[in-house]
Amino acid sequence: MAAISIRQSKARLRRRLMPSYVQVSLRLLTLLGLLAGIAAALFSMPLLYLVLVIAAPALMLRQWYKGELFELIPTTNLQNDTDIFNLLEPDLLAKLSSQDLSAKSLVEALSDSPGGRFYAVRFQVPIGSLINYASDVASSATPIFQATLQIASTGSASQLDSAAITAAAILATPDIDQLLASVGLDRKDIQEGYLWYANEQKTRQRMLQKSHYGGIGRDLSFGYTPILSQMGHNITAEIEQSGLLFRQPEVRRDTIQHTAHLLSSAGRQNIALVGETGSGRTTVVYALAEQLLANRQLLSNIRFHQIVGLDASSLLARSGGRGELEHMLIQIFNEAIRAKNIILFLDDAHLFLADGTGSVNLSNILQPILQGGRLRLVLTMNESWWQQINQTNPALTQLLNRSNIEPLNRADTMDVMEDQTVTFEYRHNVTYTYRALIEAYNLSERFISDQALPGKAIDLLEAAAVLAEGGQVTEQTIQQAIEQRYGVKVRSVNQTGERDTLLNLEASIHERMINQTRAVNRVADALRRARAGVRNVQRPVGTFLFLGPTGVGKTELSKCLAEVYYGGDENLIRIDLNEYSSANDVSRLLESAVTNSQSLCAMVAKQPFSIILLDEIEKAHPNVLNALLQLLDEGILRDVNNREINFRETIIIATSNAGADNIRAHIDNGEQIEQFEEAFINELIESQQFKPEFLNRFDEIILFRPLTKDELLLVVDLIIKGMNKTLANQKLTIELSLDAKRWLVDQGYDPRLGARPLRRVVQRTVESIVAKRVLSGESQPGSVLAFTAADLAAS
Amino acid sequence: MLIFNCLRWWYGSGWSWRLQSHRQSLRILFEYFSVDALLRTLFAPYRQTLVSDGGQKNMSNLMNRLLDSLVSSGIGFVYRTTLIIVAGILAIGELVLFVLSAVLWPVVPLVPLLAIALYISQVTS
Structure with a gap:
């Protein structure tokens, strides 16, 4: 067995020190040592000095663990070093037996690693199930490690994590293409999965980290906004509380920067984000709120500004009438101007700028405020409303800086969905597979036309969460969700029994x-x-x-x-x-x-x-x-x-x-x-x-060819069958003799009008006789009403 | 080997890590009190509590607003100065810890030897 490296020794020690009981014991020993040292000095109890012999190493171990072992950052980087043992994540490094590692031992170690579990859950490719395909010859893991370096280079990680190695191990498995095809995947999906894992790790870290968004002296120079605080929804406060968990695609980063620039520059300090529902207009505003708190590079005159959203329907509900509403809004706008740190956000701004149910036209109030340029304002609306407002009040739209929010492309939508799954998984206690995400994209693009991407795909993902079986949202769950919501059929015929x-x-x-x-x-x-x-x-x-x-x-x-x-x-x-x-x-x-x-x-x-x-x-x-x-x-x-x-x-x-x-x-x-x-x-x-x-x-x-008289006889049968279905509730059955059917066809046949008059004749004769018999009590439940041509002719 | 590695870290990057963490604490302390914002806005009115001139620009209104601004700025100054002083006291405490850490850190690995020496000297005396 080859000698293990220093880094591997440290990784193993790290694993032993990691359990919380070990950490608590080290802390207690340190505290005990401190107390014993003081007591020994004060009360001349020399035996207590010996406690320090154990306590000092305990303190050192704990400090070493916190300062170096916990992260065990590689001393080199992916570009300069190809020795896998210098670059591996410490958890996996501690598990591996030697440097002459076989593929089989590596796969065994991976099956219980975070990366291995990620691929088992997200891609339904349990790495443990590939163990029989892996070689147990010494050093047979080397090609896997080489492939790992290539996969890891697609991400921005500083060390090789278990997901990159799992991806490489999966791709190195013989006949893997067939196996992947059976679960609807290919090699590229496995490689892309690594990026999802890397981003998921970053998102989880962000969730755990406490962000510092300025301290207790931050807002002292800004004013009070009592009415606005009561009527509005403070997006900045929400971000401060829970942070922003998702990434912004490149195209959105430009929009956010542009918005921040407009709001901080002199002139019209407003922006209208115009895009379809679901395109991410509101998300841009949330991301801007986060940037105002966190981005130190941002222009100082809008740093720490609060974005407060107003909701038209709730304002309408809280005010007694239009006059009262206008008065209240003037107060809100004045508060926002005086406070000097408020950016007002009007989501679905048409509710404030056009008349209609649940909306109120306040353009006469807003217009002079916008002209004055003293209030910072962000509005969102869709293209048709923009055009409509532009048509009815062009002066208003000329005062607004317009920015288009285009729907996201496939790659960006996948990124957004990957980030979003973390929240949904936490909220609904489910896990999403990679195929579920792809299916959500494909089906939402195919069937949902009243929303844009990524919103419609995200909606579908969340709708599927409640249908998950066994806690997992799969491709089939997404199909089931869209079938339920839109009445379409997308599942394979074998699944639906059709x-x-x-x-x-x-x-x-x-x-x-x-x-x-x-x-x-x-x-x-x-x-x-x-x-x-x-x-x-x-x-x-x-x-x-x-x-x-x-x-x-x-x-x-x-x-x-x-x-x-x-x-x-x-x-x-x-x-x-x-x-x-x-x-x-x-x-x-x-x-x-x-x-x-x-x-x-x-x-x-x-x-x-x-x-x-x-x-x-x-x-x-x-x-x-x-x-x-x-x-x-x-x-x-x-x-x-x-x-x-x-x-x-x-x-x-x-x-x-x-x-x-x-x-x-x-x-x-x-x-x-x-x-x-x-x-x-x-x-x-x-x-x-x-x-x-x-x-x-x-x-x-x-x-279509005209029906013959013989065929019309069959049509009579169909009509009578339909009537019997209706009468089944009353336990009555109609039976017609052949001559009765012929009589009906003779009466109802018109070469120009086909079978259409036939239905009217049946209605006029058979239905009328049945109605009379039911009303007169001649027909009791369970009886059969038989008719001949003579009966019908007499009616 | 592990003991050697631990000692190497302790007298190498460990020492600077310890001092770095004190520096980080100081930074968080100043951020928590927003010392830079407090200094920048030391004479700004407290929470913008200024009366409106009601749209009338005359000498009386102007004087009222001036007085109001002076009072509000005075309150703001006192409040901010108090916060800066509290932050300063805490920062001094952190600096003391920093110096203690810097001095005691190299001694910790020697503590077991010192403890044994003290034990022997006290038992034999």
């Missing part, structure tokens, strides 16, 4: 509608492709144009699909395009939920996992059809606020009666649909009913 539903989709639909086999097959195929994960996710799930006469099942198929697959018609968004026949109607389709909750954009933003039924598309104005082109092509529409609405999880079904007479004529001539389909579509283009670029956007154009 495999059978998907495989038997056609049969289930045919239980509710007759024939139109081709149309049913096409729609079912699209749905199966989507749920098997083999579709193009940059387009809608499926886009179909159903052509055919009225009453043949075009609309019915959409309803059946909603019923069978989505479990009800809540996910069916139906737009009658005959109501969109003028050029101005385009804007009605694109209205946001604020102005029209029933617009196409508003409904899809609320429920992105839907079937969209665009009925009677031929009656829509050409401008409306042009607006739909991008929707059909890319699955994206922009609403009137220029917000992107995601249609990529929808099935779009457009129906049209265009050319219905032609279809009927072809069928009457005995032709099959396949024989005249192509010519029929060409006719539609030539007759300029649809433009070719519009028809080309659909995945499938499906022709």
Whole structure:
């Protein structure tokens, strides 16, 4: 066995001294020695001097532990030294047996290290499980150590920690790519995991450290703010109490610096942070509050200034009326000006600058204050409100310094999420896996359109915390959270048990509608492709144009699909395009939920996992059809606020009666649909009913053929089945004889209107007779109501 | 070997670590009392408690404000000076500890030998 190094000896001694009982014993011995020394000198008790023989080394050991052993900082750095034993973190160094270390011994030591546990929990790759793959030949750990140096160089650590070595050990395992793929990871993820670990360590250190943000004389030269303290929310005080636990991405650091510069310079000392909800506007303000306390480089005229937030709704609730509110705000503003250290923060500033529910327009008060430039002010709002205020009161927006807060990119969002998990894990007593973070990013980007990144991903992470099973938030937990919140389906079919539903989709639909086999097959195929994960996710799930006469099942198929697959018609968004026949109607389709909750954009933003039924598309104005082109092509529409609405999880079904007479004529001539389909579509283009670029956007154009009388008999069965379902509560059953069904078909058959009149005839005859019998007491619970053609004819 | 390493640290970087920690305590002490801020704002009004001129600029108001400012600044001066004196006293205490540490630190490793010597001398006398 090779000799152990001095540093390793120190690491081992450190491990022995680390337990708290050892530390307490050393302290007690030191105290005892001091007392014994004094007593020996004062009372001439020489035996007590001998206590000092033990007490002095105890004091020395404790001082040595505190001063050197506790941190055991490497004497060299990663760039200058490649001897791993000079650079290893002390915990791991103490555990390793010798310098001729085998990979197996190293993996064993790692399995109980913080880095090993990190990879087991976050990446679900327990390093201990790789022990069988590791070599037990002496010095076989050397290549792992060399790889560790490379991984550690990506971070800013001064020593090699167990996470860097664990990452290297995982990556050195034979056939690791396959193993990682089985948990949805690759090599790059393992390497990036090291940076997460390093940042997590720093965050935990920040949590433990007590920050000094100035002392008791700090605020003596600033004024009292009694009303503001009562009405506002002191963000600076909050930061002083709990600190700021997350990092700021590079792009945000520039914004914070710019904001600090504006607030400290002469002139308009205000800033409007304009960005979408979730983009991190408020976080910028919190980070600024922290900088004002902690950053010594900051301009001295705003150092230690307090950021105090005002909440419009709470101010409204506390004041008796508009006059009282205005008076109170003037007092608050005066206090803030006199105090000389207040920066007012108006979050969602439109609540203070525009009229509406829960808001109050105070621009007439704010404008002269902003003009005077005596009050430091930070406002946040989104782009549409900025534009709206700019339109109604351009003088006000001209007084404000605008700064855009753009949504974060993937890398920055991942960093923010990694920092945030520390808080969520503490709050909800859970742990997050790396895949959960990636899934939160992907799914929030895909499904949540009313917020920006990183806010929407963070919201999803927190929502998943309450669904965690076994205390761990995994990829599946995130999927479950988004399914619950938005009614979408993202989990694999095996997890949700819907495999059978998907495989038997056609049969289930045919239980509710007759024939139109081709149309049913096409729609079912699209749905199966989507749920098997083999579709193009940059387009809608499926886009179909159903052509055919009225009453043949075009609309019915959409309803059946909603019923069978989505479990009800809540996910069916139906737009009658005959109501969109003028050029101005385009804007009605694109209205946001604020102005029209029933617009196409508003409904899809609320429920992105839907079937969209665009009925009677031929009656829509050409401008409306042009607006739909991008929707059909890319699955994206922009609403009137220029917000992107995601249609990529929808099935779009457009129906049209265009050319219905032609279809009927072809069928009457005995032709099959396949024989005249192509010519029929060409006719539609030539007759300029649809433009070719519009028809080309659909995945499938499906022709529906008129129903025959025999098929209508089956439709009668379906209608009666539906009625029996309704009557099941009263324990009544309807039965029709064959001649009764034929009579109904004869009465309800209209070649132009398909099956539609049939329902009305059944209603007029069968339902009316049943109603009379129930009311007269002729039909008792449990009885079967049988009808013949004569019964129906007599009704 | 470990004893040698401990002694090497004790008379090397350990000694300066001990003195550094006293320096750190002094820094925290001055930060806690915000001595720099107190000195900078020694004559500033205490908590900005100045009466408003009510928008009227006349001699009487001006005199009132001047008087008010003098009183407020006087209170501020006394309060800040008291805090600076308290901080100063504590800093002197810390400096005494610093000197004691500097003197006693090198003696600690010799304490066991001294204790044995004292024991023997007292027992034999």
